[in-house]
Amino acid sequence: MASRNRTIIFRRYRDALKSVRAPASSxxxxxxxxxxxxxxxxxxxxxxxxxxxxxxxxxxxxxxxSSKGALTVGLPPAWVDVSEEIAANxxxxxxxxxxxxxxxxxxxxxxxxxxxEDQRLIESLSQEITGLIKRSEKKLQRLSAAGPSEDxxxxxxxxxxxxxxxxxxxxxxxxxxxxxxxxLRQQKEGQDGVDLEMNLNGNxxxxxxxxxxxxxxxxxxMAKLKKSEALTAEREREIQxxxxxxxxxxxxMKDLSVLVIDQGTIVDRIDYNIQNVATTVEEGLKQLQKxxxxxxxxxxxxxxxxxxxxxxxxxxxxxxxxIFL
Amino acid sequence: MVLVSxxxxxxxxxxxxxxxxxxxxxDSHTVxxxxxxxxxxxxxxxxxxxxxxxxxxxxxxxxMSHLKAVFFLRPTSENIQHLRRQLASPRFGEYHLxxxxxxxxxxxxxxxxxxxxxxxxxxxxxYADFVAIDTYHFTLNxxxxxxxxxxxxxxxxxxxxxxxxxxDGIAAIFLALKRRPIIRYQRTSDIAKRIAQETAKLMYQxxxxxxxxxxTEISPLLLVVDRRDDPVTPLLNQWTYQAMVHELIxxxxxxxxxxNIGKLPQDQQxxxxxxxxxxxxxxxxxxxxxxxxxxxxxxxxxxxxxxxxNQNIQTIEDMAKFVDNYPEYRKMQGNVSxxxxxxxxxxxxxxxxxxxxxxxxxxxxxCNGGQVTAFEAVTNLLNxxxxxxxxxxxxxxxxxxxxxxxxxxxxxxLFNKLASQSPKYKPGLVQFxxxxxxxxxxTGDLYGNRDLLNIARNMxxxxxxxxxxxxxxxxxxxxTMESISKGRLKDVDxxxxxxxxxxxxxQEVVIFIVGGTTYEESRSVALQNASNSGIRFILGGSVxxxxxxxxxxxxxxxxxxxxxxxxx
Numbered sequence: 001m002a003s004r005n006r007t008i009i010f011r012r013y014r015d016a017l018k019s020v021r022a023p024a025s026s027x028x029x030x031x032x033x034x035x036x037x038x039x040x041x042x043x044x045x046x047x048x049x050x051x052x053x054x055x056x057x058x059x060x061x062x063x064x065x066s067s068k069g070a071l072t073v074g075l076p077p078a079w080v081d082v083s084e085e086i087a088a089n090x091x092x093x094x095x096x097x098x099x100x101x102x103x104x105x106x107x108x109x110x111x112x113x114x115x116x117e118d119q120r121l122i123e124s125l126s127q128e129i130t131g132l133i134k135r136s137e138k139k140l141q142r143l144s145a146a147g148p149s150e151d152x153x154x155x156x157x158x159x160x161x162x163x164x165x166x167x168x169x170x171x172x173x174x175x176x177x178x179x180x181x182x183x184l185r186q187q188k189e190g191q192d193g194v195d196l197e198m199n200l201n202g203n204x205x206x207x208x209x210x211x212x213x214x215x216x217x218x219x220x221x222m223a224k225l226k227k228s229e230a231l232t233a234e235r236e237r238e239i240q241x242x243x244x245x246x247x248x249x250x251x252x253m254k255d256l257s258v259l260v261i262d263q264g265t266i267v268d269r270i271d272y273n274i275q276n277v278a279t280t281v282e283e284g285l286k287q288l289q290k291x292x293x294x295x296x297x298x299x300x301x302x303x304x305x306x307x308x309x310x311x312x313x314x315x316x317x318x319x320x321x322x323i324f325l
Numbered sequence: 326m327v328l329v330s331x332x333x334x335x336x337x338x339x340x341x342x343x344x345x346x347x348x349x350x351x352d353s354h355t356v357x358x359x360x361x362x363x364x365x366x367x368x369x370x371x372x373x374x375x376x377x378x379x380x381x382x383x384x385x386x387x388x389m390s391h392l393k394a395v396f397f398l399r400p401t402s403e404n405i406q407h408l409r410r411q412l413a414s415p416r417f418g419e420y421h422l423x424x425x426x427x428x429x430x431x432x433x434x435x436x437x438x439x440x441x442x443x444x445x446x447x448x449x450x451x452y453a454d455f456v457a458i459d460t461y462h463f464t465l466n467x468x469x470x471x472x473x474x475x476x477x478x479x480x481x482x483x484x485x486x487x488x489x490x491x492x493d494g495i496a497a498i499f500l501a502l503k504r505r506p507i508i509r510y511q512r513t514s515d516i517a518k519r520i521a522q523e524t525a526k527l528m529y530q531x532x533x534x535x536x537x538x539x540x541t542e543i544s545p546l547l548l549v550v551d552r553r554d555d556p557v558t559p560l561l562n563q564w565t566y567q568a569m570v571h572e573l574i575x576x577x578x579x580x581x582x583x584x585n586i587g588k589l590p591q592d593q594q595x596x597x598x599x600x601x602x603x604x605x606x607x608x609x610x611x612x613x614x615x616x617x618x619x620x621x622x623x624x625x626x627x628x629x630x631x632x633x634x635n636q637n638i639q640t641i642e643d644m645a646k647f648v649d650n651y652p653e654y655r656k657m658q659g660n661v662s663x664x665x666x667x668x669x670x671x672x673x674x675x676x677x678x679x680x681x682x683x684x685x686x687x688x689x690x691x692c693n694g695g696q697v698t699a700f701e702a703v704t705n706l707l708n709x710x711x712x713x714x715x716x717x718x719x720x721x722x723x724x725x726x727x728x729x730x731x732x733x734x735x736x737x738x739l740f741n742k743l744a745s746q747s748p749k750y751k752p753g754l755v756q757f758x759x760x761x762x763x764x765x766x767x768t769g770d771l772y773g774n775r776d777l778l779n780i781a782r783n784m785x786x787x788x789x790x791x792x793x794x795x796x797x798x799x800x801x802x803x804x805t806m807e808s809i810s811k812g813r814l815k816d817v818d819x820x821x822x823x824x825x826x827x828x829x830x831x832q833e834v835v836i837f838i839v840g841g842t843t844y845e846e847s848r849s850v851a852l853q854n855a856s857n858s859g860i861r862f863i864l865g866g867s868v869x870x871x872x873x874x875x876x877x878x879x880x881x882x883x884x885x886x887x888x889x890x891x892x893x
Contacts, residue, residue: 001334002500004450004535006433013437014445021441076346076391150387154346154374161369174649250648261366262652264602265659266595269580270368270376271360274351 077151079143083158086136090165093132097173100125104180108187119238126177130245133170140166163260174246181242188235328457328863329601331501332362335453339395339423340371348375348392348417350382352404355397355425357456357466357578361599379407386416393419399454400424405432409439420445425454426493427532454497455865458579459600461854462847465494466578467867473516473840474553474761474882479889488516491867492523495547495837498865499528504833505536506547508822509814513768514551516839521549525822545833546809548819552840552870553762554769555801557691557726559843559875560719562684564795566617567610568844570598570667572871573674576844586670596663605660611848613796614671621664628661682706683716684795690723691798696731699724700739707742714747718754719872725755727772729764754876757883768818769801802836802846802864806853809834810860835863841874842866 103125107118143159261268295301336359340347349368351359356378368376379398394417398404412420422436422445433448455463472480472487499506505528510521524547528536552559563572570576574586579599583589600607605624609617631654638644675681686702689695703724706712721743725736740755773780808814812830821827838846842864850864868874 001331002452002503002535002538003335003338004427006428006448006450007446009430010433010437010445010448013434014440014443017438018441080346080391150375150377150385150389154348154389154392157369157374158346160366161372161374164366164369171649178649246648247644250644261369262656262659263364263366264597264599264656265592266580266597268364268366269360269597270351270363270365271356271578272580272595273365274356274376274378 079155082139082142083162086139086162086166089132089136090162090169093129093136093169096125096129096132097169097176100129100173101176104176108180108183122180123241126173126242126245129169129173130248133166133173134248136162136166160261167260174250177242177246181239184235184239188232327460327502327861328455328463328498329362329460332358332453332455332457335451335501336363336397337371339397339421339451340373343393343395343419343421345372346392347371347373348377348389348394349373350377350379350394350396350398352379352398352401354399354466355453358425358453359397361456361458361579364602379404379411382416383407383410386414388416390416390418392417393421395421395423397423397425397451400426400428400432402432405435408436412436412439412444413441415442415444417444422448423451424449426450426452426497427535452497452500455494456578458869459847459851461850461861461863462842463494463498463863463865464842464869465490465865465867467491469881470841470868471878471881471885473551473867474878475886475889477515477519479885484516487867488520488523491520491837491839492527494865495520495524495835496527498835498863499536499545499547502545502833503538504541504545505529505538506545506833506835507825507827507831508547508549509819509825510549510822511551511554511768512818512820513766514554514839517549517551520837520839521547521822524549525825529823541832543829543831544827545835546827546831548805548809548814548834548836550805550819550836550838552838552866552875554767555771556758556762556875557723557771558798558800558802558845559841559870560722560872561687561691561798561845562680562719562872563845564614564684564793565611565845565848566606566614567598568848569614569671571844571869573671574667575871575873576869581667583666583670587673589666592659593662593666596667598667603660605664611851613793617668621668624661625665628657631657678713678716679709679711680716681795683712683720686720687723688794688797690720690727696728699728700732700735703739704742707739707746715872715876717743717747718876722755722758725759726762729759754879754883757886758879761879761882769805771801773804798845800843800846800849802838803849803853805836806834806850806862810858830860832859833861833863835865838864838866840866840878841868841870843870 100122103118103121107115107122140159140162143155143162266272340349349359365376373395375392379396396408398408408422420440428448428450436445436448456466457463467487467490469483469487472483475484477484508521508525510517512518563569567576570581574581574583576598579597581596581598582594583596584594597603598606598610600610605620609620612620635647635650635654638647683706686699686706689702690699703720706720707717721739724739728736743755805814810830836850847864850862853862870878
């Protein structure tokens with residue numbers, strides 16, 4: 001694919017024209033900037049939103065060329081901080097997700113130990129991730145802006161992009177959890193099956209003994225039964241927790257799906273969005289004008305003025321009454 | 326994916342090196358160019374959080390210096406003026422300027438002059454100057470397309486604009502493909518000759534350095550032909566999916582606007598028909614109406630199966646699975662309802678206008694001989710009250726194009742009957758068409774009755790029997806492509822520009838139809854490419870025609886020709 005870079009020619013022309021203009025106008029501008037001295041916060045040239053890139057700090061450097069003094073400071077508006085936070089959360093959630101995957105794998109491996117700490121780690125990680133996603137989602141709602149303007153479009157688009165990221169994260173988390181759940185169930189059934197088998201054998205063996213002995217469970221078997229009950233209860237709890245977080249995430253996903261664009265539909269077309277912007281801005285203007293008009297000639301305003309006048313009249317009458325009586 | 330991927334590559338290159346929040350500013354032409362190749366969600370992934378048109382950018386004074394502006398414009402004088410104003414009072418932090426075609430030095434000068442605050446970081450030419458609607462089909466969306474029908478003396482400046490736009494578009498195609506072609510044109514068309522010569526001048530003389538690519542053994546071929554060589558194809562009614570939607574409803578930049586058709590739910594009022602994004606459409610766009618109906622029924626059945634299983638949620642696992650698959654489900658639902666809506670609306674229109682009846686006669690007129698039967702059939706349909714005006718006009722035009730010289734008396738009768746019944750169409754449109762595209766003006770053998778070989782071929786086809794009466798027509802382009810594949814394109818009919826010469830068969834061919842292409846022709850090209858003949862064909866035109874558009878162009882041209890003293 002061919003292309004041609006005209007920047008060099010452009011710069012050459014620009015410098016040539018600047019030197020033609022320079023003697024006349026640049027002196028006041030340059031004195032201004034050199035007297036300002038010190039570091040000036042220049043244009044933000046960092047990637048604020050993209051979580052894949054590393055977070056670079058704001059560049060604070062002297063303006064190199066004197067002509068830049070005329071350009072105003074480029075500080076982003078306040079909502080960019082919110083979107084930055086959400087992006088940082090997403091990044092953190094991703095790293096935690098990787099850790100969770102490792103913890104899942106480790107917990108599923110057959111081990112001699114109790115595996116309680118594995119469980120706790122998994123629990124805490126899942127809760128952390130779910131919490132991150134929930135908080136991000138709440139913050140996302142704050143990004144919505146009222147009124148049609150260019151800034152609100154930027155905000156809406158930033159919202160959409162973050163919503164897509166969050167939705168992908170939550171789907172990934174749920175998928176991981178459901179596979180873990182499935183494998184956990186398989187393991188549990190396996191264990192129970194073994195336990196049951198043992199119990200069955202145990203029962204049969206006692207049946208073969210004296211009838212009296214049948215009435216009383218062997219201590220050994222009692223202990224085994226209690227242990228398998230406790231195990232089952234624990235597994236139930238774990239499964240319940242995972243299911244709870246699955247439900248939570250489902251709720252979040254439902255909320256997010258309103259914001260996310262369906263790919264391949266008309267809403268995903270650039271020209272459709274431009275048209276819509278134009279019409280919504282116009283509509284907004286019309287609505288504002290209408291609101292202004294109705295407010296001016298509004299019944300409310302008239303009513304209020306009439307009432308105030310009546311109040312004054314009554315007050316005057318009252319004073320007069322007091323004076324003459 | 327050839328053309329679409331070229332445009333996508335250009336856009337990716339534009340956006341990749343610029344970090345941070347960006348705003349993309351386009352003009353009314355580049356909006357179409359970008360919209361067919363790139364989606365909004367992909368832009369969001371590249372951190373482009375605002376897309377605006379260059380004329381509305383200047384209206385607001387809000388300073389958004391935390392955004393970097395990426396401009397992608399055509400290098401026209403209006404855009405340069407807009408840029409001048411923008412650069413004089415810049416609203417954004419950085420300015421990156423990309424132009425879709427060659428910049429003149431004076432334009433760079435003007436921009437450099439107005440960039441007093443030195444906000445411009447780069448100025449580049451990225452040659453994505455065409456709308457890539459399908460893999461092998463592009464268009465230029467030229468505004469006053471009808472001007473190609475008029476002689477140069479009528480409106481020389483507008484004609485020059487038209488030619489410039491076409492030459493720019495063709496140059497952009499070859500720059501994107503990194504090739505420099507041998508150029509041939511249709512002998513009988515002045516405008517084709519003009520465009521071919523101007524393109525050759527640009528590629529071989531004015532910007533020969535830019536076009537000096539690595540020479541392959543066999544150069545590709547650019548063939549410039551005129552729409553009026555095959556006026557039959559745009560007049561026919563279509564029965565394959567994409568062509569039919571365009572003919573009955575209208576497709577613009579792969580979007581279908583259904584708002585005028587009927588009461589539809591909000592999300593179905595405008596739909597996207599793109600073979601890149603819609604797998605069902607990709608598989609069915611060249612199928613005929615009957616097969617589409619069956620395939621859609623299959624699609625609906627599949628969808629209903631999934632919907633039923635989704636309703637049957639009993640365990641928490643089912644619920645989790647449902648939530649997992651919900652985006653897929655929603656996408657499928659949207660897709661199914663889109664296709665069902667389209668086919669329903671088209672069936673309604675076919676029923677209203679009795680198109681099955683009309684189209685049978687049309688196809689006979691286009692493909693089979695027999696003047697007497699044709700005359701009878703057309704007369705019957707003209708007498709039928711339920712046939713609409715536009716269909717009557719098309720029938721008479723098709724008859725006139727075929728039997729222009731045979732039995733002029735009967736032709737006159739038809740003219741009179743048409744004039745008496747359809748007052749909306751000013752009389753003489755058919756005659757105007759004949760003057761433009763009559764048998765004397767055409768090069769190609771439109772009806773296959775010029776030389777013995779073609780007559781024999783036609784007879785053989787007739788004996789073999791036709792699969793489907795409604796799709797028996799083959800556009801003239803098909804014959805042209807066959808001749809090129811066999812290396813038998815006649816020099817007499819399609820001469821080379823200057824002293825170009827081609828040895829052997831070309832492996833890449835770009836055919837440009839001045840006046841517009843049709844979806845029937847793009848189908849022909851796609852099927853030819855799929856047949857693995859070793860040659861890759863790309864088709865392009867100034868617009869994409871359907872019968873309404875073609876008739877509108879004729880009317881406009883006729884109106885101007887009438888009011889101009891220069892035309893005899």
